[in-house]
Amino acid sequence: MRRSNFQDQPVDYAAVGATQAHDLMQYPPEGFVPYEASIRLGSGAERFEAASTSLLTWAVQRGAGLRVDDVQASSDESYGGIRYAEDGSPLEAIHVSTEQRFAADGTPYVTSGTTARLHGRIGSLTVDEQIRVVYLVEETNVVAFAYGTVGGKRVSGEDAFRIERREDDSVWFQVRSFKRPLALRYRILRPLMVRRHKRLATAYLRALSPLWTGPAS
Template sequence: MPSAAAPTVEPLAEERRRRLAGESLTYAEVGASTDDLPLGYGHVDRARLIGHGAERFAAAAERVLGWGVQTGAGLRVRAERPRVGRGDLVEVGFGVGGLRMWSPCRVVSVVDEPGRRGFAYGTLPGHPESGEEAFFVNRDAHDQVWLRVRAFSRPGTLWSRLGSPAVRLVQARVTDRYLCALD
């Protein structure tokens, strides 16, 4: 369940930004979370109705583009900017206190269309998984507003490969939290 007082976005430390800026994404199928999910990965494609109308769409889109899905799900975020931008570096933290695992990513796309807004980020070295995750707010022809999460991933480290069943359960739980983050 999302935290009542979701954490704010913290600035990404300059030394981390410099180190991550030189890193390449850990997968080849850049942008595929917004299109056909590629073979050879585990897939997530889930959506949840979050409201109706233009105001709800605009408010939800602003939250998504301000890292609100992540912070609303109770995750910590260290980002270059408080609002998502293509090419931005981000670290998403999962866990508690000193037991927090930071997962580095780069924003690979930002979508700003009349009925669809959101972004996708891809994994960088140091992330336990290899792949991409996208977060979109869609407004359909019936004026319904949906939050959609799409992802593809596979283990990116030895420990995530060895713990794959547990990692998949954690991913499913985090996706549930993402889908409730804008409530």
């Protein structure tokens, strides 16, 4: 078994949990580039439950072509995150469950504070990031979590994934992120940041909906 060299460190940006902010796309944290996309997955409780299980067992990242290694659960309740109101104002802290759960195949569920390494290639894009889960939401019709970068080299920021069952019984999958460029090429050529966002979001959405071909609203 390969020994993990991941150090238990906080994320490397200040706006932890801001992927929940209602006005993220209009007013991202200063210096960060935001992006969001969503797709309808189908409808009904069964589809919602299946998508939620996939989300919480890293199937989105693995389905996008990334490896998820060095996964380490944490009981650090300071990483529960903050719940935001519709107007973007922060509300109460999110309750953190420290109970470890497993999928039918033994895959551990995502928990707040979990650390991991994501690496691999998506097309010509190389991904190699240490990440930490900064919040987890499990409600009757919404399951979501986000992770932030730890010691980022190319980019710094947060990615969020949300499965929602709406009032019309439709099930939607949304990806949101905000990132600050660190690598020289991203700092000089800002459009490359948007391209990186889009390529990753497309791969994530296709992991749960393989026929998806472009952003949906």
